[in-house]
Amino acid sequence: QVQLQESGAGLVKPSETLSLTCAVSGFSISSGYYWGWIRQPPGKGLEPIGSIYHSGESYYSPSLRSRVTVSVDTSKNQFSLRLSSMTAADTAVYYCVRGGRGNLFFDFWGQGTLVTVSS
């Protein structure tokens, strides 16, 4: 069974950079699929942030692309998110996900981690 687990800082100061890591178990990232991040502000809907293919090609949300980097470490079977210049509007639950065929749907999700932006 594929399992994903997010880790990283839960409190970030305005203007700082968020760093999150997603550890994958039950499946080898280097075997394929897309690996990405989706966030959900409190009480709101789902917003894709970015994804990376197992071979390293990355894809980002147009509204966030100037601030986002998604990277993969196949040796550790994990992938990461960096989101710079954080503001209160970035406060959300951040989920790591596995993207199904062509990254057209998301079939496995982490439990999510709440990130709050506050001084």
Added chain:
Amino acid sequence: QSALTQPASVSGSPGQSITISCTGTSSDVGGFNYVSWYQQHPGRAPKLLVFDVTNRPSGVSNRFSGSKSGNTASLTISGLQAEDEADYYCSSYTSSTSYSSSITVIFGGGTKLTVL
């Protein structure tokens, strides 16, 4: 990339069937058979219910079914049960992207299902 349109809420009684709609455009829902549906209980991660308009992942109850007509996709839940009370989100591939390296999936705003 505009969000897909879903009703804010729907409700039904146990045993009944309900349908949640998801309206887009010919650049997303209407143009491709890449609509997915997710169920999210409070405080939990979303769960994939349907992909490619009509397909269910292994383990998902056949009480959940998807369909599409024109620019509107629908999720039907039959034999409504108390545990179906949750938020439901649709998503679709979109061809309206700004960059070749853009994410090509958009979500609806979500629908809260209340089981009366």
